Amino acid sequence: MKTNRLLFMLLGAFLLSMALVGCSKSGQDDQVDSTAKAGKKSFVFARGGDSVSLDPSEVTDSESENVSQSILETLVTFDEGKTTIAPLLATEWEEADNGLTYTFKLREGVKFQDGTDFNAEAVVYNFERWMNGKDAAKFPVYASAFRGFKGDETHNLQAVEAVDANTVKFTLKHVMPTFLKTLALTPFSISSPAAIDKYGEDYSGHPVGTGPFAFEEWKRNDRIVLNKNKEYWLEGYPKLDQVIFRTIGDNTARLNALMSGEIDMMDGVDPGNIQQIEADKNLQILSRPSLNIGYLGLTVTRKPFDNKLVRQALNYAIDKDEMIKAFFGGQAVAAKNPIPPAVEGYNDDVDAYPYDVKKAKELLAEAGYPNGFSMELWAMPVSRPYMPDANKVSVFLQSSFAKIGVKAKIVTYEWATYLEKTKAGEADSFLLGWTGANGDADDFIYSLWHKDNIGSLNSTQYSNDEVNELLTEARSVTDEGKRNELYQQVQEIMHDDAPIIPLVHTTPVLAARGDLIGFDPHPTGRVITTKIDFK
Amino acid sequence: MVIPVLIGMTLIVFFILRLIPGNPAQLILGQRATKESLEALTSQLGLDQPWYIQYFSYMKGLFTGDIGTSIRTGAPISQEIWPFFIATIELSVVALLIAIVIGMNAGVISAWFQNSWFDYTAMVIALVGISMPIFWLGLMDQWFFSIDLGWLPSTGRENVRDPVTPITNFYLIDTLIQGDFSQLNVVVKHLILPACALGTISMAIIARITRSSMLEVMRSDYIRTAQAKGMRMFWVVYKHGLKNALIPVLTVIGMQMGILLGGAVLTETIFGWPGIGRYIYEAINFRDYPVIQTGILIVAAFFVLINLVVDLLYAAIDPRIKYH
Numbered sequence: 116m117k118t119n120r121l122l123f124m125l126l127g128a129f130l131l132s133m134a135l136v137g138c139s140k141s142g143q144d145d146q147v148d149s150t151a152k153a154g155k156k157s158f159v160f161a162r163g164g165d166s167v168s169l170d171p172s173e174v175t176d177s178e179s180e181n182v183s184q185s186i187l188e189t190l191v192t193f194d195e196g197k198t199t200i201a202p203l204l205a206t207e208w209e210e211a212d213n214g215l216t217y218t219f220k221l222r223e224g225v226k227f228q229d230g231t232d233f234n235a236e237a238v239v240y241n242f243e244r245w246m247n248g249k250d251a252a253k254f255p256v257y258a259s260a261f262r263g264f265k266g267d268e269t270h271n272l273q274a275v276e277a278v279d280a281n282t283v284k285f286t287l288k289h290v291m292p293t294f295l296k297t298l299a300l301t302p303f304s305i306s307s308p309a310a311i312d313k314y315g316e317d318y319s320g321h322p323v324g325t326g327p328f329a330f331e332e333w334k335r336n337d338r339i340v341l342n343k344n345k346e347y348w349l350e351g352y353p354k355l356d357q358v359i360f361r362t363i364g365d366n367t368a369r370l371n372a373l374m375s376g377e378i379d380m381m382d383g384v385d386p387g388n389i390q391q392i393e394a395d396k397n398l399q400i401l402s403r404p405s406l407n408i409g410y411l412g413l414t415v416t417r418k419p420f421d422n423k424l425v426r427q428a429l430n431y432a433i434d435k436d437e438m439i440k441a442f443f444g445g446q447a448v449a450a451k452n453p454i455p456p457a458v459e460g461y462n463d464d465v466d467a468y469p470y471d472v473k474k475a476k477e478l479l480a481e482a483g484y485p486n487g488f489s490m491e492l493w494a495m496p497v498s499r500p501y502m503p504d505a506n507k508v509s510v511f512l513q514s515s516f517a518k519i520g521v522k523a524k525i526v527t528y529e530w531a532t533y534l535e536k537t538k539a540g541e542a543d544s545f546l547l548g549w550t551g552a553n554g555d556a557d558d559f560i561y562s563l564w565h566k567d568n569i570g571s572l573n574s575t576q577y578s579n580d581e582v583n584e585l586l587t588e589a590r591s592v593t594d595e596g597k598r599n600e601l602y603q604q605v606q607e608i609m610h611d612d613a614p615i616i617p618l619v620h621t622t623p624v625l626a627a628r629g630d631l632i633g634f635d636p637h638p639t640g641r642v643i644t645t646k647i648d649f650k
Numbered sequence: 651m652v653i654p655v656l657i658g659m660t661l662i663v664f665f666i667l668r669l670i671p672g673n674p675a676q677l678i679l680g681q682r683a684t685k686e687s688l689e690a691l692t693s694q695l696g697l698d699q700p701w702y703i704q705y706f707s708y709m710k711g712l713f714t715g716d717i718g719t720s721i722r723t724g725a726p727i728s729q730e731i732w733p734f735f736i737a738t739i740e741l742s743v744v745a746l747l748i749a750i751v752i753g754m755n756a757g758v759i760s761a762w763f764q765n766s767w768f769d770y771t772a773m774v775i776a777l778v779g780i781s782m783p784i785f786w787l788g789l790m791d792q793w794f795f796s797i798d799l800g801w802l803p804s805t806g807r808e809n810v811r812d813p814v815t816p817i818t819n820f821y822l823i824d825t826l827i828q829g830d831f832s833q834l835n836v837v838v839k840h841l842i843l844p845a846c847a848l849g850t851i852s853m854a855i856i857a858r859i860t861r862s863s864m865l866e867v868m869r870s871d872y873i874r875t876a877q878a879k880g881m882r883m884f885w886v887v888y889k890h891g892l893k894n895a896l897i898p899v900l901t902v903i904g905m906q907m908g909i910l911l912g913g914a915v916l917t918e919t920i921f922g923w924p925g926i927g928r929y930i931y932e933a934i935n936f937r938d939y940p941v942i943q944t945g946i947l948i949v950a951a952f953f954v955l956i957n958l959v960v961d962l963l964y965a966a967i968d969p970r971i972k973y974h
């Protein structure tokens with residue numbers, strides 16, 4: 116009996132110590148985090164990965180750009196919710212000499228966050244810094260947009276001059292129809308020349324621009340803190356006092372943090388969680404219009420994909436609606452063209468390949484494969500906005516192809532190797548996709564399907580002379596209507612050639628507190644904080 | 651011994667890293683990388699050099715006190731790594747303390763009342779604890795304690811809207827030095843969930859080892875003598891028994907500290923803890939060789955150090971062990 120009493124006493128002590136260690140202070144009912152600490156209106160945005168650099172001109176990843184957009188601004192920008200051009204640091208502009216010169220009138224009275232003036236000299240300083248970069252690794256977006264650096268034969272930017280304090284003139288060597296859209300890209304944000312001189316190599320950790328929020332602190336892999344720019348030029352904005360970008364790697368953990376009120380908005384919502392968020396009245400779902408394409412590439416130089424009939428047959432074999440319902444949480448539309456509908460020049464007259472197993476079998480028989488064939492189907496090892504779960508999609512495609520007698524073996528490599536091997540044309544068929552940067556058809560079609568990009572980005576090794584000519588022509592025309600016609604023709608030819616099976620245009624989803632207003636879920640994937648507020 | 655072990659470490663890590671497929675330049679530039687930019691970046695990073703030149707320039711750096719620069723962010727590792735390392739130490743130490751206090755007591759009591767219902771229950775729980783996937787446990791903890799009950803924050807080390815001012819980067823110590831008890835409260839609350847999740851497996855292992863070690867000791871003659879003298883059972887168990895059963899337990903605890911330190915990656919990812927595990931993990935994703943090499947080297951050095959401390963503690967506990 117005595118032993119038992121002692122056992123109970125010890126157990127009691129044990130439980131008590133457990134309670135003390137495990138749950139100390141947990142009984143307090145004070146709010147864990149409060150939005151308005153010391154009357155400050157702060158906004159916390161959480162994402163899966165940290166920024167690489169805060170100087171957007173030297174990076175290509177969206178996690179870096181999305182923070183820079185609050186600190187730095189470009190000359191022109193995109194309209195809310197669209198990919199048409201709107202003024203930002205430049206108030207108006209004029210195109211002359213058949214598209215070889217552009218003259219911008221700059222917004223007057225704007226100051227950088229370090230107190231220096233924003234003017235034509237500052238713009239010239241930034242462009243000269245980039246064009247003298249001489250190193251494709253240093254300013255990669257500049258190098259690809261203007262085809263090299265000053266002194267290179269292909270370099271397309273002849274000169275950038277300050278006409279007067281608030282006027283800048285750009286002179287191009289060749290016509291560049293995407294010039295304005297290019298200047299709207301985050302890597303072309305204007306930094307304070309004084310800050311670039313002051314910090315030198317360390318500038319990427321101390322960005323200074325004209326944006327609504329000024330850089331305060333960066334704790335790598337944890338958070339980036341920005342404070343309100345009190346001198347911001349747009350009257351009455353920004354509404355927030357502080358913006359914090361947090362890194363929380365796991366999608367579910369990020370959602371947990373949103374539900375417990377520690378963060379106010381998150382990206383990278385798992386399709387499986389959308390219903391749960393919609394049912395929560397404290398939360399809201401924000402969908403971006405789609406600006407991407409997820410596809411199955413068919414390497415046209417490999418047998419049997421060198422046969423157009425085979426490629427078409429595979430196109431008939433897939434029930435895209437079923438796939439979207441099952442693996443994209445409904446947050447996608449079926450694709451029929453290599454560009455998304457939001458892009459100007461999209462050809463809606465193209466008839467999508469219907470789901471038709473019988474037709475697919477007929478085409479295979481006609482091509483000389485009545486009993487089908489075996490092939491490799493490569494699935495990406497990573498999740499991308501255009502393809503959140505490549506593994507499941509590949510299994511779906513495998514079973515679809517099996518119905519027409521095509522045996523697909525699923526293969527995967529780690530990401531860098533995957534990209535290298537697909538570029539080299541080593542895959543029979545591969546899942547991949549593209550997210551448009553500037554919302555222009557050229558960025559999708561020329562980059563991925565022109566013969567000049569074979570070995571680089573044209574992984575299907577597709578080359579059609581007519582397409583090549585049309586795409587090259589579209590690069591020399593500045594008339595939007597004419598350009599759109601050319602791209603529409605390209606889409607018709609590509610539909611018939613079928614170098615890919617266009618699968619989906621996904622609508623990336625964000626989740627936020629229910630009382631958050633003023634956020635523009637822009638198709639380019641930007642995080643624009645200027646007008647965000649709480650009800 | 652320490653120096654050769656660490657040099658061996660650098661060699662192994664260096665070569666294993668280069669066996670992983672994937673060009674860092676491709677991963678840094680992403681899908682939009684062109685041939686030219688890839689080549690330019692590869693040569694800028696020195697990755698087109700033969701391996702022995704890369705290794706020697708790395709070693710030369712180490713011996714001159716330069717632990718390298720991240721090839722992805724361009725930031726010097728020495729500047730970034732300490733806050734991460736300390737964050738992980740703080741988390742691991744608290745996790746280990748929880749594991750020791752609960753695990754050892756559970757083990758001792760189980761051995762004391764061998765085959766009682768407490769023994770069975772504790773050992774079943776320990777078995778479950780060993781088999782519990784941390785990520786699942788972590789997410790369930792978040793769901794229950796943060797969302798359902800709203801008691802504890804689910805992620806991070808501090809309230810980011812009102813952060814701690816770091817001095818040593820041990821936030822428990824920093825807030826104490828500053829005498830800011832409301833911040834200390836916040837910091838403790840942030841620690842509880844990740845530390846409990848991280849400590850679960852160690853707790854279970856410590857409980858099982860303590861129990862088996864105690865069972866052996868409790869059968870020895872001197873224990874029976876102590877009981878025969880009429881000494882209270884509590885003192886027999888905790889003073890005479892535990893002290894002699896402690897050597898294997900201490901070995902396991904030392905190893906657990908190393909495992910916690912290196913194995914905190916999952917916990918850190920789920921709880922958004924800015925620690926060294928995640929720092930290295932992110933670097934592996936981008937093949938950021940210098941960061942991975944240095945990060946692993948620091949963790950390894952710390953592991954070696956802990957083993958040394960454990961060896962010294964043996965002597966303190968057991969007078970029969972002496973070092974010459």
